Structures are given as structure tokens and as C-alpha cells.
Amino acid sequence: MIRIINFVFIIFFLSLVKAYSLIEIDITRGNLDPLPIAVSPLFQDDNSKKNSINELKIENVGSEISSVVENNLKTSGLFNPLSKEAFLQKPDIAHLKPRFEDWALIKAQALITGKVTIENNKLKVEFRLWDILAGREMMALAFTTVPSNWRRVGHIISDKVYERLTGEKGYFDTRIIYVSEEGPKTARVKKLAIMDQDGFNTKYLTLGNELVLTPRFNPTSQMVTYLSYFKNLPRVYLLDIETGTQEVVGDFPGMTFAPRFSPDGKKIIMSFAKDGNSDIYTMDLENRIVERITNHPSIDTSPSYSPDNKYITFNSDRSGFQQIYVMKSDGSNVKRISFGNGLYGTPVWSPRGDLIAFTKLHKGKFYIGVMRTDGSGERLLTENYYQEAPSWSPNGRVLIFYRETKSNDKGEGFSAKLWSIDLTGYNERQVQTETDASDPSWSSLLSN
């Protein structure tokens, strides 16, 4: 159904890229001065244009792909794609050998050019990244896929450019799974939905007949775990989004919730509630062995593994109020790490390992923040009336979360939307979704 891996992925370097370049981007600071970049529409010959119309119903897929790239680079906050109207050189000529003076004149520091051909149900793309100031090529790549994958081509180009210019992996060729919401607050209809990171290609995975919550991607495969109230029995489920098959996780005599995969994808960690007490359990997906990790009369929930699978951060009210804890993955050495004012919830370990993102409630406001894994260096990124549940981009640079608005006394004015913010605290923006949305989870890079 959702085709992902069958990408014929031929990368060949047209030239070596070790050459010294003048442009690079420091992504560790809030970037208030994004890099001016020109994204020339990918050139397409007349024959390919005809095939493009026949196969994709798109007149100029080269120009569409370059729009995908432009939009990605712009939303990263690190790049400033220049207006195409100012471009002096035609795409085909620029791709062969750009006149650097012309691009320098419009203040571009980097230039992306490319060429698309569609033939025999194959889409071939080559693109180049140019350093305008140094007057040289920085990168050249080509690959082939099926034409319907054209948006992914744009995302892969964006990732390669981002990686070349920042020195870190990108996060554009990824998906977001989330809960789509519709209807009044007292009778909300919720469905699992999945979309590309830029909001396109939305697909609904459930029909809305039962309440579904907190979907999370397996970092190593196209599996999803989530909470479903199917038959009014709230249980953690496992869903294969390629085949659509799903199953209950484990055989628990009560509610299981707050599921998440271990980073190696082999286990699901979750809470099991019994007699008013929630503790943390894991289930091995291969041998189905269930292990109890915490055993405490308080609420233990929202567990999340460290990327090396050795530690678990979780939420507990064992101190009397919701706080964040870290323990070894066998449940030993439990340590409280949040000590600031207010309540802390939804800890989630960064894929880089050094930070834990969280939700904080203090004096009637909700914050998304990060702290080091020992609890030091707490930094609040954004404050709002209600927001929670951050999820990391696979490169650990961006957080996506959901935000709800206040409703008036009649219950009007309520909305739930997805937002993203850079780890630096800059570049906060709404992520477009077809409906109201909550509980986002970011996938790994689909290709590498």
C-alpha cells in the first residue's frame, strides 16, 4: 500500500566533493541569517514533459521537485531560497556550467541545478550543488526511481544538500504519524493518519470507529505501535503500515498504554495499569517475553529508551507530583532528574543521546523544553496555553509536538494542531495537516 523501500537508489558521484568550500552552516545556533540559496527548476526535455503529463498528470515535474526542495530548505529555517523571477540563467544551461557572476549578482551563495527525465516508467534525476562564491561544484548525484516517487526525490535532494552544507544528516525524507481529530470536544473522532514530513500524501490508517491515541514509529521498520480502544478495551497495538495487519501487544488483564519502541526496534516499552497503579513493562517482539521494569505504587508512565538501549527515561508521580526519572533498562538505579518548579511529563530521549525533551506545566502554562540526561541545563523552548508530547526529528535537531487552543465557555474556538520548533528555540512553525491533529511521531530517514 505505502511503497517505501523499493527505490532503485543509484548514487554515483559525478565528481569528487572534497574540494574546499566557503559556505557552511552552523546549526548549533539559532540561525537569524539563513543562507541565500537559488534552487533552479530541474530541467526537463520535451519528450520527458510528455511522459510526465501522461504518467503523473503533472506538466513540469522538474519544477515541482524544485519546489519541494525549496519548501524543505525554507522551513528548516537555515536557508533562504531566492525568488525564481530573479534568475538570469536558464535551468539547462545552469546545470551544465553556471555563470557564477550571474548568481552572485542576485546574492545567491549556493545554487542547486538538475535534470529530470521520464522514460519507460522510470524517473531519472541528476542534480548538482554549486558554491557560488568559490565558483565550484560541491556535490553531484544521480538516481532513478518510479515516477510516482517524485516528491521523495525532492526530499532526498533536500537531505543531501542539508547534509553537505551543515555536516549533519537531514530529516526531509521522513514521515509523521499522528492522530487526526474531528468533531466537538465532547465527542471527538480520532483516526490514525500518516503524511510526509511536509504535510503531503496524507493517508488515514483507521476509520474513526474507535478511539486511537499516541502512535509511535519503530525506528528500524515500517511498524507503528499505538493505543486503541477497540471493543472498549484500551490496549497497545502493533500495526504494519505496509500490509495493514495489526495485533494486540501482549496479553494483559487491563489497560496498556504509552507505548514506544526501543531504538533497536526489538521491544515495545509501555505502561500497564492494574488496580489504580501503572507500572512499566516491556515485550520482546521476537520471543513475546514480557518483563516488568518498575514496581512502585505510584504512576509510572511515558517511558522512552536512550539510543543505546541502556537507559530508560520515564514519568512518575512517586515524589507526589509528576516528575522525570532515569533508570537502567533493567529497572535498577532509578534517579529523579527534574527538579525545577512545576510538573514534568512526556520525557523523550534525543536520538543523539545527549538530551531529553519534555513537557512542563508551571503556573497554568505548558512548555516544551530540553534538559541533559542528568537533569542539568534545563532549557524551555516554547510557552503556550496547552502543548505537549514532543517527538524528535531523526537527526535530533527539530521537535514536533501538538498544541491546543483555549475554548470559550460554550466550548467554541478549540483546535489542536501540530507545531515544530528547532532545538535552538528558533523557527517555531505550524505543520500543515488536513484536519486537527495531535500526538505526532517522527519516522527515521526512509533512505540513507
Add this chain to the structure above:
Amino acid sequence: MNFSKSFRNTFLVILLSLIVSACATKKTATKVEGQMQGDVYTGTDTVKYLADGVPDRVFFATNESILTTKSRDTLRKQANWLRENSSINVVVEGHADERGTREYNLALGERRANAAKDYLITYGISADRISVISYGKERPVDSGSNPLSWSKNRRSVTVKAN
């Protein structure tokens, strides 16, 4: 088991009286707001009835699962009614308000539903007649974003299962 339960109940009573007296002192300073006492909803306008004179729900303070005097009174009425109607089984639904993280609220709703269930059990209702389900903050009765609305939503509701 029994010992710990009765111990817990005494503990609850002590804690409750502390809270009540704390509220009482506070109230002399601040006005009681509408249908709330302290932080707990006291009105009956949203309450349905299991039967004549048997309210179906009890209300909780923020982040709490302690039963108030009024809640225990309501639950005793439910227990009496359940004793008289021994063929009826019930589901106790636990709910939270919208001012908390989703996952914690699921656990909190479960804790509240069990607080009500435990009380029904101490009044002689067999545990196998009572199941619980938590909806966390997913099923509010009042969609407003104000303290009164939230207090109506922090509740456990006893509904007939058959």
C-alpha cells in the same frame, strides 16, 4: 491485603479531614466559587442518575484520586442500589481534565476509577461485578476551558454494563 486496604482508608480519612480543614480556612479568605468547593465540583447539574436518588458520578480535585465526603456518600448510595439489584454489573469510567499530559491522565483516570471501585467493594459489592476503564482526558462532559468546566470533567462515572 485487607489490612492494607483498611489502613489506606483510615489514611484517606485523615488526609481528607486535613484537606477539608485546609479548605475551610482558605474559604474564609476567598469566596467559594459557584459550584466548587476548593477544587472539587459540587453541583448536580451534569449528574445523571443510575436510579432515583442514585447519582452516577463523583468528582475529584486536580491531580487527586481521593474521595471527598460527598463522593463517599454518593458511592454508598450506589453500593446500596447495587446490593438491591444484584443482577446488574457496572463499569466505572475514570476521567481527567484537559490540563495534563495525555498519558499521565490515562493513568490518573484509571486511579480515580479504582478509588471508586475500591469504595464500592468495601461496601460489600463483589469485585467481579465492577470493571474499570480510563478515558483520561478523551471524553470531557463540559468543553469549556475554565476551572468550573475542568472540575466537572475530573470524575468517575458508574454506568450499567448489562
